[in-house]
Amino acid sequence: MKFFRLRFNKQLPAVFLLLLLLFCTGCQSRPTVSTSSSSPASELTIITSFYPMQIMAMNITRDVPGVKVINLTKPITGCLHDYQMTPDDVITLNRGQIFIVNGADMESFLSKVVTQLPQLKIIEASRGLQLLPGSGDSAANPHVWVSVSGAIQEVQNISEQLAQLDPARADQYHSNAAAYIAQLSALRDRMHQQLDSLPNRNIVTFHEAFPYFAQEFNLNIISVVEREPGSEPSAAELSVAIQQIRQANVKAIFAEPQYPTKAAEAIARETGARVYTLDPAVTGPVAADAYIKIMEANLQVLREALS
Secondary structure (H helix, E strand, C coil): CCCCCEEECCCCCHHHHHHHHHHHHHHCCCCCCCCCCCCCCCCEEEEECCHHHHHHHHHHCCCCCCEEEEECCCCCCCCCCCEEECHHHHHHHHHCCEEEECCCCCCHHHHHHHCCCCCCEEEECCCCCCCCECCCCCCECCCHHHCHHHHHHHHHHHHHHHHHHCHHHHHHHHHHHHHHHHHHHHHHHHHHHHHCCCCCCEEEECCCCCHHHHHHCCCEEEEECCCCCCCCCCHHHHHHHHHHHHHHCCCEEEECCCCCCHHHHHHHHHHCCEEEECCCCCCCCCCCCHHHHHHHHHHHHHHHHHC
């Protein structure tokens, strides 16, 4: 399952996209990324694929002169699963010199466009990380950032790759990344201090956004109700989930703020479990401390649900 998918707008033929790319590339001058530490730092536009990459990039480039971060996708409905690319998105990609993606097949639907922009340098946040297995046709679960440790690794990855592509600003990137990683490490310590001793470790989630989070904090995901985001579980799937919840005496069902809670509430009525909300940090305020605040809110929810 891919929690976040990009699709071409069915009303926007691929041929039109390619023509648009050729037009933009041919008519627009593009500054290049500095490749030498002795070269002066030019204006740099960094495009991020979606919200968690945007927050990481904002922290790594914080107060770095000449660097602009633009997020590609717009969470119009609060859910990025059915995001459809527009001509403006293609133009946005063409404006950038560096494109930060999560990787792990998260942004697979962008490949047709990105291949038409060979000058766009790609930074893959999950590169080289040990990934958990996915489900269905997904070889790996891409939701690395939902774990605080995973977010730390991705920040480190982005800063190192960014420093290689833009060595004139490498020291600033490394310094900012170190400061943000220190904040994330402190957050992780607080969460362990408050969660490790909680007696109840069994949870039920919707979608497969939380395996890395569960692994980090030793939570046992008994059931994943809606493996494909936006797809209502069948009666048979609901029946299986209800049986699993009763057998494991699960007290907490975790829905996500980006999706309706109808199925979760139906299961809760049948099992006596209570519905809570855990946020996988795929939407939210555009602020440098947004991820930390989202995880702190998750911490309070877990303390209440698992006590």
